[in-house]
Amino acid sequence: MNFTSPRRRFARAAVAGLALTGLLSACGGSDSDDTKASGPVTLPFWGWANGQEAVVKAFNAAHKDIQLKYTKVTDQLTMQKQLTNAVKADNAPCLVQNTAEYVTSWVSQDALADITQYVEADKAKFNTGSWAGAQVQGKMYGVPTSSSPNFTIYRTDIFEKYGLKAPTTWDEFIAAGKVLKKHGVKITNYAGEDPSTLEVLAMQAGAHWYSIDGNAWKVDFQDAGTLKAAKVIQEIIDNDLNSKLSFADYAAVQRNYDNGGTATRQISTWQMAGMVQNFTKSFGDWALAPWPTFTGEAAKTPAGTNLTGSVTLVTKGCEHQEQAAEAALWMSTNTGAVKTMASPETGNGVMPALADSDGYVPEAISEKLLGSHYQPAQQTVKDSLGTVTTDWTFGPNWTAMFTEMQAGWAKVVSKEQKVTDLLAHMQEWTVKDLKSRGISVEG
Numbered sequence: 001m002n003f004t005s006p007r008r009r010f011a012r013a014a015v016a017g018l019a020l021t022g023l024l025s026a027c028g029g030s031d032s033d034d035t036k037a038s039g040p041v042t043l044p045f046w047g048w049a050n051g052q053e054a055v056v057k058a059f060n061a062a063h064k065d066i067q068l069k070y071t072k073v074t075d076q077l078t079m080q081k082q083l084t085n086a087v088k089a090d091n092a093p094c095l096v097q098n099t100a101e102y103v104t105s106w107v108s109q110d111a112l113a114d115i116t117q118y119v120e121a122d123k124a125k126f127n128t129g130s131w132a133g134a135q136v137q138g139k140m141y142g143v144p145t146s147s148s149p150n151f152t153i154y155r156t157d158i159f160e161k162y163g164l165k166a167p168t169t170w171d172e173f174i175a176a177g178k179v180l181k182k183h184g185v186k187i188t189n190y191a192g193e194d195p196s197t198l199e200v201l202a203m204q205a206g207a208h209w210y211s212i213d214g215n216a217w218k219v220d221f222q223d224a225g226t227l228k229a230a231k232v233i234q235e236i237i238d239n240d241l242n243s244k245l246s247f248a249d250y251a252a253v254q255r256n257y258d259n260g261g262t263a264t265r266q267i268s269t270w271q272m273a274g275m276v277q278n279f280t281k282s283f284g285d286w287a288l289a290p291w292p293t294f295t296g297e298a299a300k301t302p303a304g305t306n307l308t309g310s311v312t313l314v315t316k317g318c319e320h321q322e323q324a325a326e327a328a329l330w331m332s333t334n335t336g337a338v339k340t341m342a343s344p345e346t347g348n349g350v351m352p353a354l355a356d357s358d359g360y361v362p363e364a365i366s367e368k369l370l371g372s373h374y375q376p377a378q379q380t381v382k383d384s385l386g387t388v389t390t391d392w393t394f395g396p397n398w399t400a401m402f403t404e405m406q407a408g409w410a411k412v413v414s415k416e417q418k419v420t421d422l423l424a425h426m427q428e429w430t431v432k433d434l435k436s437r438g439i440s441v442e443g
Contacts, residue, residue, distance in 0.1 A: 040064065040066070040067060041067070041319075041320045042067045042069050043066065043069065043095055043320060043323060043324055044069050044093035045068045045069065045070050045071070045095040045096075045097075046070075046071050046072075046073055046083070046095070046096050047071075047073065048074065048075050048078075048097060049097060049270075049341065049347065049350070050273055050347055051341050051343075051346050051347025052070065052097070052341075055331055055340055055341060056068045056070040058334075058340075059327060059331060059337070062330075063327075065323075066320075066327055071093070073097075076098075079096070079098065080102060080399050083098075083106075083111075087109065087111045087317075090317060091317075092111065092315040092317050092318075093318075094314065094315060094318035094319075094320065094321075095313070095315075095318075095324050095327065095328060096313045097145070097311075097312060098142070098311055098312075098313050099310050099311065100311060100394065101398050102394070102398060103134060103135075103136060103141060103142070103313070104136055104394050105394075105395075105396055105398045105399045105400075106141070106313065107136045107141060107396075108396040108397070108437075111315060111316055112141040112142070112314065112315060112316055113141065113315060113316045113321045113324075114139045114140070115140055115141065115314050115321055115324070116138075116139050118322050118325035118326070119140050119329060120140065122329055122333070124355065125354060125355060126144055126332075126353050126354060126355055127353060127354065127355050127357070128390075129303065130144035130146070130147045130353035131144055132390075134311040141314065142311040142328060143328035143329050143331075143332050144311050144353035145310040145311060145312055145331065145332045145341070145350070145352075145353055146270070146350035146351055146352060147352065147357065147388075148269075148270070148303065148350075148351065148388075149268060149269060149301065149351055149381045149382075149388070150266060150267065150268050150291050150302055150384055151289065151290055151291050151301070151380050151381065152166065152167070152264055152265070152288065152289045152290065152291060152292065153267055153272075153286050154166055154264040154265075154286065154287060155260060155263045155264070155285055155286060156285055156287045156373065157260075157282075157285045158180070158260055158263045159176075159263065162179055162180065164176050164179060166287070166289035167264075168290065168292060169292050169293050169294065170232045170292045170293070170294055170295070171295050172292065173187065173264075173292045174232070174235055174236060174241065177236065177239070177242075178239060180263055181239070181240065185261065186241060186243040186261065186262045186263070187241050187242070187262070187264055188236065188242050188243070188262065189242060189243040189245050189253065189256070189262050189265070190236075190237070190243070190244060190413045191246050191413075192244060192246060192409065192414065193247065193406055194406070195408075195409035197409075198229060198230070198233060198405075198409065198419065198422075199302075200266070200302040201232060201233060201302070202226045202229040203302040203303060203392050204294070204300050204301070205224075205226070206224070206225035206228075207220075207223050207224075207225030207226040207228075208220060208223060208225070208391070208392070208393065209221055209393075209395070209430075210393045210394065211393055212393070213442060215440060216441055216442050217434060217440065217441045218441070219427065219430045219434070219441060219443030220427070221423045221424075221426045221430065222420075222423050222427055226423060227420070227423075228294060230419040230423060232294075233419050234418060234419045237413065237415065237419075238415075242413075243256060243261060243262045244413055245262075250274065254275060255278070257279070257282070258275075258278065258280060258281050259281065259282075266291060266292075268349075268350075269349040269350060270350040270364075271349070272344040272365060272366045273345075273347070273349040275344075275366075275369055276344050276345065276368060276369055279369070283368050283371065284368075284370070284371025284373075286369050286370055286373065287370060287376070287377065288365075288370070288373065288376070288377040288380040289380065290383065291384065298387075299383075299387045300389060301384045301387045301388045301389065302388075302392075303388050303390070303392055310350065312328040312332065314328065332353060332354075342360045344364070344369075345368075349364050350364065351364050351381075351385070357385070358382055361378045361382055362378060364381070365377055365381060396434070396437070396439055397433050397434055401426070401429075401430050401433070404426065404430075404433075408422040408425055408426070427443065430443070431443045
């Protein structure tokens with residue numbers, strides 16, 4: 001299922017309109033007096049997405065007064081580390097590609113500029129969930145760039161060979177995994193460094209790790225939804241239905257899928273880019289199916305994780321915040337730029353954050369990868385966009401929390417501890433960490 005890799009998500013950071021007192025240790029905002037500079041300005045821009053260089057080149061060709069200087073970072077998690085160092089050294093770039101779950105964290109560190117006045121007029125161009133992903137307490141700190149339909153991609157030839165149909169529920173998923181195991185095939189891959197698997201299943205199950213109770217954060221890593229997700233994951237691990245390939249060797253993971261070692265992935269459109277770029281054997285053997293549901297429940301697609309609902313953030317130290325906002329808006333709304341990023345061949349296969357994005361679905365999925373399954377796959381993607389969760393909240397210490405969870409997740413995957421052990425640890429650790437930051441918390 002792994003999301004960690006050159007990637008990222010349509011995720012709603014449901015924190016708009018929260019009471020200010022005690023919820024964030026600091027509240028970022030624009031204190032720059034700069035409006036429009038009189039001459040050309042150059043804006044440093046950090047990102048990781050495939051296709052971003054082409055978009056930057058097109059932007060620079062179309063603008064005389066604003067130029068972007070692009071620096072490519074390895075991936076989304078590396079970005080958080082490098083940006084942390086840059087903020088501390090007071091030399092952060094003006095524009096930063098990031099994902100929705102980290103916005104609250106960066107606002108709490110007073111690292112982002114409030115650009116509401118520069119972008120509010122364009123709100124109607126974006127879908128509601130994506131717009132919320134760049135927003136904290138009613139203020140905009142960036143511009144959404146992508147949304148993230150999520151679904152299952154699976155090897156049709158392998159499933160047909162062993163008389164299996166695409167699983168519609170997690171119970172069916174586990175049952176299919178047990179059949180495949182008999183033939184030396186894993187049904188999914190759990191990378192030891194990537195606990196987003198636990199996050200997205202918890203999200204789908206109705207969990208709320210962070211929420212607001214009055215003027216305090218409430219932390220709950222052991223609610224009913226989280227435990228429901230933990231049960232599914234534990235059963236997959238206990239029965240050895242998962243590969244354990246690290247995305248540290250990204251090419252090796254892709255070869256495993258291509259060679260038929262692992263038969264499914266729960267992914268979004270952007271992850272097809274890595275498959276297209278690394279496969280040599282299995283083109284045309286893949287098809288899409290809806291994200292599995294919990295038995296007896298209606299379809300619900302998790303909003304995604306640190307990989308998908310991307311935003312272009314404007315940092316507080318940027319001297320030209322209005323121009324930065326203008327550049328971010330152009331990259332998210334210009335037709336050519338959006339098409340470049342939507343294609344897994346020219347970009348990273350992300351669905352745009354625009355209010356009407358159905359027309360980009362053919363661009364965002366790969367006919368080369370899907371072959372005869374290409375047409376029906378388009379409807380699967382569109383249907384997924386209509387069932388995305390919208391009630392997940394990212395807490396102000398998300399970056400630190402996710403890093404801590406990574407260490408425990410590695411032990412879960414290697415069977416050194418149970419999922420419930422990890423959750424108990426994260427409950428205690430997260431409450432303690434928030435208190436150490438001076439943030440009001442209960443849990």
